Amino acid sequence: MLGYFITLIHAVLLCITILVLAIVVFLPILVFFLPQYTQFIFFLNFRRLPNTDYNDLASNDVKGIGRSLHLRGGGGKIGVWHVLPHKLNLEWRAEGRHPTDADFDRMMNDSDYKIILYAHGNSFDRTFYHRVEMYNLLSERNFHVICFDYRGYGDSEGTPTEKGIVADARTVYDWVREKCGKTQVIVWGHSMGTGVSCKLVQDLSIEHKAPCGLVLESPFNNLKDAVTNHPIFTVFCWMNDFMVDTIIIRPLNSVGLSMQSDKRIAKISCPIIILHAEDDKILPLKLGRALFEAARRADRDIKMREFSTDLGFGHKFICRSPELPEIIDEFVRYVSPSSSSSS
Numbered sequence: 060m061l062g063y064f065i066t067l068i069h070a071v072l073l074c075i076t077i078l079v080l081a082i083v084v085f086l087p088i089l090v091f092f093l094p095q096y097t098q099f100i101f102f103l104n105f106r107r108l109p110n111t112d113y114n115d116l117a118s119n120d121v122k123g124i125g126r127s128l129h130l131r132g133g134g135g136k137i138g139v140w141h142v143l144p145h146k147l148n149l150e151w152r153a154e155g156r157h158p159t160d161a162d163f164d165r166m167m168n169d170s171d172y173k174i175i176l177y178a179h180g181n182s183f184d185r186t187f188y189h190r191v192e193m194y195n196l197l198s199e200r201n202f203h204v205i206c207f208d209y210r211g212y213g214d215s216e217g218t219p220t221e222k223g224i225v226a227d228a229r230t231v232y233d234w235v236r237e238k239c240g241k242t243q244v245i246v247w248g249h250s251m252g253t254g255v256s257c258k259l260v261q262d263l264s265i266e267h268k269a270p271c272g273l274v275l276e277s278p279f280n281n282l283k284d285a286v287t288n289h290p291i292f293t294v295f296c297w298m299n300d301f302m303v304d305t306i307i308i309r310p311l312n313s314v315g316l317s318m319q320s321d322k323r324i325a326k327i328s329c330p331i332i333i334l335h336a337e338d339d340k341i342l343p344l345k346l347g348r349a350l351f352e353a354a355r356r357a358d359r360d361i362k363m364r365e366f367s368t369d370l371g372f373g374h375k376f377i378c379r380s381p382e383l384p385e386i387i388d389e390f391v392r393y394v395s396p397s398s399s400s401s402s
């Protein structure tokens with residue numbers, strides 16, 4: 060009997076070992092031959108929560124008054140949320156009716172309240188709880204918050220590629236600019252969204268249409284460093300640098316996935332601030348510092364704010380910093396010294 064169990068345990072352990080080895084060896088080979096189809100490992104857009112109502116902001120814990128709308132992009136329908144600044148929430152609550160789309164559009168063209176366009180990170184969608192925490196904080200600070208799902212995320216149609224998700228961010232940005240008149244716009248990226256934001260704002264800078272500021276929360280410098288510093292990547296430690304480049308990075312680059320923020324940031328013309336926690340285990344602080352250094356070398360207007368390990372913010376929770384409201388207000392005063400009425 061005992062001998063039987065030992066044999067069984069040996070068999071199970073052998074199976075697990077073979078499976079792990081298969082993944083560790085097979086996955087890079089799959090990326091090498093099929094980069095187009097293995098990109099999803101980076102985007103993780105298939106991760107979503109069941110029973111999400113994308114049209115009901117309150118059911119997703121958004122505190123302010125907001126609207127859900129859909130724009131058309133190159134990949135199809137793009138799901139967008141617009142959350143009002145706190146003071147306007149109070150006015151509408153006092154008025155006792157929900158604003159119409161025309162009301163929302165009109166409020167975007169009111170330069171007392173700046174607009175933050177939020178580009179989220181990979182996996183899940185714009186309804187994910189720590190993102191909603193950030194929208195609530197920004198709305199509380201009297202910003203309009205515009206957030207959206209890239210193609211293939213949330214209720215947005217299509218399949219993500221780097222080019223595609225940047226194009227979606229551009230579609231939403233252009234829509235904001237069309238509505239907002241002279242209202243100032245700040246672009247905010249988190250995690251993968253910092254890669255999207257750097258490309259978006261680089262393109263806008265080249266076209267002399269840059270927003271008034273760029274916030275990069277928990278960013279990274281490029282695809283290779285993001286991938287090789289990810290905790291999961293330790294199982295691929297059998298590959299040397301040449302193999303990583305040849306088997307993983309170059310094939311992904313060849314299908315347009317490169318996220319070269321360290322190159323793109325050099326052409327960004329607006330002020331930038333990086334927010335990064337020391338205990339970020341997904342995109343370690345050194346990646347944010349490398350991006351900061353790349354901007355400094357190109358003589359960009361950039362600041363960096365680091366949050367110490369004992370605060371425990373990690374990759375997702377800089378939104379919980381009691382200092383964050385003041386950091387944002389200070390950055391906004393800096394990027395638009397003339398208009399500080401809304402704070």
Ligand SMILES: *[C@@H]1O[C@H](CO)[C@@H](O)[C@H](O)[C@H]1NC(C)=O
Nearest residue numbers: 168169236237238239240241
């Ligand atoms: C914004 O408001 C100004 C002043 O009322 C108006 O002239 C302008 O056309 C409006 N812009 C948009 C995009 O609605």
